[in-house]
Amino acid sequence: MAINKRYFIELSYDGTNYHGWQVQQNAVSVQEILNKALSTLLRQPIETTGCGRTDTGVHAKEYFAHLDVEPIGDRPYEIDKRSFNSLLPYDIAIKNIIPVDPGAHARFDATLRSYEYHIHFDKNPFLNNYSWLTRDVPDLDLMNKAAAIVMEYTDFSCFSKSNTQVKTNNCKIAKAFWQQTENGIVFKISADRFLRNMVRAIVGTLIMVGKGEIHPESIRTIIASKNRSNAGMSVPACGLYLTEVKYPYL
Known part of the structure; x- marks a missing residue:
């Protein structure tokens, strides 16, 4: 039986229009936008974990987040970068999608x-x-x-x-x-x-x-x-x- 696959996403974003990285109750964040796009693309609920917080208006030239994808049948779902980017606004760009070990962590493993x-x-x-x-x-x-x-x-x-x-x-x-x-x-x-x-x-x-x-x-x-x-x-x-x-x- 196939197990969940963990990915690292490398992205960049213009933080001008966002209340930081982390999901907020009454404001739009980068993490919220990513979670919605991934859930739509992969047709399953997705929650990302970021490498850290950025405040309202702060930009990121390089940022990493990880997520787990539940397989469809016996095969893990591969994330298509072009399709993912097409679901995101102009001020968030996916640069790379990297399969990693199940224990890899975007926040705690950063050196x-x-x-x-x-x-x-x-x-x-x-x-x-x-x-x-x-x-x-x-x-x-x-x-x-x-x-x-x-x-x-x-x-x-x-x-x-x-x-x-x-x-x-x-x-x-x-x-x-x-x-x-x-x-x-x-x-x-x-x-x-x-x-x-x-x-x-x-x-x-x-x-x-x-x-x-x-x-x-x-x-x-x-x-x-x-x-x-x-x-x-x-x-x-x-x-x-x-x-x-x-x-x-x-």
């Missing part, structure tokens, strides 16, 4: 996640909803000094959204730095895991350094406090992108 945060300084209609427009140009060197200090720590309670249900606020950051782009600047960060709102809070705090409001060394005091109110603001979601998720078997 590294990477994000980018984009900022521009001149009004540009083509960057609206995809980068944060801010007037003052911060000091990139100061922000990179502060970013290097962030990498020395593991407990990021001060950058986490309050009242989140997680076992630990520890994360291992592999890289964190700013660089110049054609249109402005971008912050790149990779870690084994991220807390809710963490990247946007880090960016907001580093911007304070770049504007000369606090010294780079002040980052140490902020992190040691473990208090979200001591860190900078949460910058707008429009500039944030999940860019990479790594697994040991993909």
Whole structure:
């Protein structure tokens, strides 16, 4: 007798029109759209499990989810990428469909996640909803000094959204730095895991350094406090992108 088949789906999406990845009761999410399309395509109820949450308005250049498909008769149902994409709106695209072992898990098996945060300084209609427009140009060197200090720590309670249900606020950051782009600047960060709102809070705090409001060394005091109110603001979601998720078997 054939058993259920597990698949990983690699996708990308423009988060502008969605209230994040996770299914919401009174708002449209990416996960809801995927579940409905897959249920229609495969003619059975499908529930996907994502590699993590993204907030309202956040984008994903690379995202993974897994699902189980019940076989029809003695043969597992293969998912056709073109048919799947045809059922999705323009702002969600399926890039790959990968058969995996039954125990593979999109969230728990991920070993590294990477994000980018984009900022521009001149009004540009083509960057609206995809980068944060801010007037003052911060000091990139100061922000990179502060970013290097962030990498020395593991407990990021001060950058986490309050009242989140997680076992630990520890994360291992592999890289964190700013660089110049054609249109402005971008912050790149990779870690084994991220807390809710963490990247946007880090960016907001580093911007304070770049504007000369606090010294780079002040980052140490902020992190040691473990208090979200001591860190900078949460910058707008429009500039944030999940860019990479790594697994040991993909």
